[in-house]
Amino acid sequence: MVGLFADGEPERGVLPFLKENGLVLLPCVLGFAAIYLLLPQARRLKPAWGGGLAALALVLGAATLVRAGMSSVETMLFLAFAGIAIGAGVMMITQSNPVHAALSFALVVLSTCGLFLLQAAPFLMAATIIVYAGAIVVTFLFVIMLAQQEGVSNADQRSREPFLASLAGFVLLASLLCILQRSYLVPDENKDALDRITADLDKLTKAQTDADVIAVLGDPQKPVEFGKRTPALVKDLIALFSEASIRTESNKLAAAWNTMKRDDVKKTSAILLNAVQISRHSHGALRLDNVPGKENYKTPGHFAPGKLPAGNVAAIGKTLFTDYLIPVELAATLLLVATIGAIVIAGRRSEELR
Amino acid sequence: MSPATLESYLVVGAVLFALGMVGFLTRRNMIIMFLSAEMMLQGVAVNLVAFARFRGDLGGQVLVLFILTVAACEAALALAFILMLYKRRKSLDISVWQELREPDQDPVQDEEPLPDAPKPEDFQHLTPAGVQPPGKEETQEGSHA
Known part of the structure; x- marks a missing residue:
C-alpha cells in the first residue's frame, strides 16, 4: 500500500x-x-x-x-x-x-x-x-x-x-x-453546487408557465454568442456526474429547453432529479479522486445503483435458490451438524466426565 | 428532505461491533461474553443490509441470512459448552478456568473485596425433635439424577 x-x-x-x-x-x-x-x-x-x-x-x-x-x-x-x-x-x-x-x-x-x-x-x-x-x-x-x-x-x-x-x-x-x-465526506466545494442543482431541478419539475422555466434556465430566444447555447444547469450536471443516464437526460433537457417544450422539460427534470438523488445517497460522494491508480477503480458512476425489487421475499428466494444454491445446502448441513454436536455435548452426564 | 445516508448506517454498525468487542474482552460471565459476540454479528449485519440497499443488490441480504444461520449454530454450541462447563465447576465465571492460560502468565487474583456482598441471613433454628427414622440413607442412595 x-x-x-x-x-x-x-x-x-x-x-x-x-x-x-x-x-x-x-x-x-x-x-x-x-x-x-x-x-x-x-x-x-x-x-x-x-x-x-x-x-x-x-x-x-x-x-x-x-x-x-x-x-x-x-x-x-x-x-x-x-x-x-x-x-x-x-x-x-x-x-x-x-x-x-x-x-x-x-x-x-x-x-x-x-x-x-x-x-x-x-x-x-x-x-x-x-x-x-x-x-x-x-x-x-x-x-x-x-x-x-x-x-x-x-x-x-x-x-x-x-x-x-x-x-x-x-x-x-x-x-x-x-x-x-x-x-x-461530501467535498465542500461540490456540496453547494449539488444543493443548487437539486433545488433548480425541483423548481423545473414544478414549473407552471414558460416564465418559470426561463427563470431557472434562461431565455432560449435571447441572442447569445455562438456555442454558448447550453444552460448553466446542464453544464454543471455534466461536469459533476459521471453516470451515462444523467448525461443523456441532461442533453435531452437542453434540447427541450431550446425548443421551449415545457412538458418535456418537466418530464426530463423529474427523471434527472430522481437520478441525482439516488446517485448522491448511494455513494455519498465517495471520494475516489484522491486514490492513486484510480484508473483501476470503478468510478461511482459505474456502480449504477439499481433499485431493490419490490417483492422482497420472492426476490430473496429466487436469489437464494439460483445464485446461492450450494451455500444454502452447506448452511443446512451446518445446522444439522451443530444440532448433533449440541446434543452430544450438553447431553453427557457430568459424572462420566470426572 | 434527504434520507439517512449510507455512512450513517455504517457508523451504527461500527459502534455495535466495537461495543460487542469491549463486552467480549471485559466481562467474565460466559453467557454475557457470548451475547457480546452475537452483538458483533449484529453490527456486521447492519453494514451488509445497508450496502444491499444503497447498491441495489440483494447479495447483502442473502449474506445476512447466512449470518443468521451461523449465529444459530454458534448459539446452540455455545450454550451446550456453557452448560458443560457449569456442571463441572458450578460457576459461570470464566476465570475459574484460568489454569488453561499460558505457562509463563501470572494468575489473575481478585484483590479488592466486593463492596456490597450481602451476609447470608442467619435464621433461628429450632432444636431438632424426634429421631431420624432408620434406613433413610439406603433409600436416598439410588435416587440421584
Missing part, C-alpha cells in the same frame, strides 16, 4: 489530524470514558456519571452524523432505532445482572430489526426477530435460570482489565470512524 495518501491529501502531523477528525474523536473519547466508568468493578463511581457521559457522547455523535436539511421521517426513525440499539448495547455490556443483560440484547436485536425494515429488508426483519429474539434470547434466559447463582458473584461484579479492553475497543471504533469520514 505504498503511497496510499499520495498527492492531494492534506499534510500529515498530529494537529492537522486532530483538526480534520476532531468531531469524530470527541464522541469516541467520551464514550470510552463512559464505558470505563460503567463497567462493573469492585470499586466504582456512581453509575449516573457514566450514564451522563454516555448520553452526551450519543448526542454529540448524532449531531455529527446529521447534516443540515435532514429532517425527513426516515431520518427521525433512523435516529430513534440507532439510538435505542446503541443505548441498549451499552446497557448490555455494563449490566451486572445477566438477566437484564439478555433482555437488553433482545432490545438491541429488535431495534436492529427496525433498521432492517428502514432499509427495505422486511423478510430479514421477520427472520431476525424469530431467530434471535424468539429463539436465541429465550434459550439464553433459560440457561441463565438453570445456572442461577445466588447472591453477588465474581463473574458479574468484576471485569477483566476494563481500562485496556475499553481502550482497545474504542481505538478500533475511532479508526473505523475516521476512515468512514475520510471516504464518505
Whole structure:
C-alpha cells in the first residue's frame, strides 16, 4: 500500500489530524470514558456519571452524523432505532445482572430489526426477530435460570482489565470512524453546487408557465454568442456526474429547453432529479479522486445503483435458490451438524466426565 | 428532505461491533461474553443490509441470512459448552478456568473485596425433635439424577 495518501491529501502531523477528525474523536473519547466508568468493578463511581457521559457522547455523535436539511421521517426513525440499539448495547455490556443483560440484547436485536425494515429488508426483519429474539434470547434466559447463582458473584461484579479492553475497543471504533469520514465526506466545494442543482431541478419539475422555466434556465430566444447555447444547469450536471443516464437526460433537457417544450422539460427534470438523488445517497460522494491508480477503480458512476425489487421475499428466494444454491445446502448441513454436536455435548452426564 | 445516508448506517454498525468487542474482552460471565459476540454479528449485519440497499443488490441480504444461520449454530454450541462447563465447576465465571492460560502468565487474583456482598441471613433454628427414622440413607442412595 505504498503511497496510499499520495498527492492531494492534506499534510500529515498530529494537529492537522486532530483538526480534520476532531468531531469524530470527541464522541469516541467520551464514550470510552463512559464505558470505563460503567463497567462493573469492585470499586466504582456512581453509575449516573457514566450514564451522563454516555448520553452526551450519543448526542454529540448524532449531531455529527446529521447534516443540515435532514429532517425527513426516515431520518427521525433512523435516529430513534440507532439510538435505542446503541443505548441498549451499552446497557448490555455494563449490566451486572445477566438477566437484564439478555433482555437488553433482545432490545438491541429488535431495534436492529427496525433498521432492517428502514432499509427495505422486511423478510430479514421477520427472520431476525424469530431467530434471535424468539429463539436465541429465550434459550439464553433459560440457561441463565438453570445456572442461577445466588447472591453477588465474581463473574458479574468484576471485569477483566476494563481500562485496556475499553481502550482497545474504542481505538478500533475511532479508526473505523475516521476512515468512514475520510471516504464518505461530501467535498465542500461540490456540496453547494449539488444543493443548487437539486433545488433548480425541483423548481423545473414544478414549473407552471414558460416564465418559470426561463427563470431557472434562461431565455432560449435571447441572442447569445455562438456555442454558448447550453444552460448553466446542464453544464454543471455534466461536469459533476459521471453516470451515462444523467448525461443523456441532461442533453435531452437542453434540447427541450431550446425548443421551449415545457412538458418535456418537466418530464426530463423529474427523471434527472430522481437520478441525482439516488446517485448522491448511494455513494455519498465517495471520494475516489484522491486514490492513486484510480484508473483501476470503478468510478461511482459505474456502480449504477439499481433499485431493490419490490417483492422482497420472492426476490430473496429466487436469489437464494439460483445464485446461492450450494451455500444454502452447506448452511443446512451446518445446522444439522451443530444440532448433533449440541446434543452430544450438553447431553453427557457430568459424572462420566470426572 | 434527504434520507439517512449510507455512512450513517455504517457508523451504527461500527459502534455495535466495537461495543460487542469491549463486552467480549471485559466481562467474565460466559453467557454475557457470548451475547457480546452475537452483538458483533449484529453490527456486521447492519453494514451488509445497508450496502444491499444503497447498491441495489440483494447479495447483502442473502449474506445476512447466512449470518443468521451461523449465529444459530454458534448459539446452540455455545450454550451446550456453557452448560458443560457449569456442571463441572458450578460457576459461570470464566476465570475459574484460568489454569488453561499460558505457562509463563501470572494468575489473575481478585484483590479488592466486593463492596456490597450481602451476609447470608442467619435464621433461628429450632432444636431438632424426634429421631431420624432408620434406613433413610439406603433409600436416598439410588435416587440421584
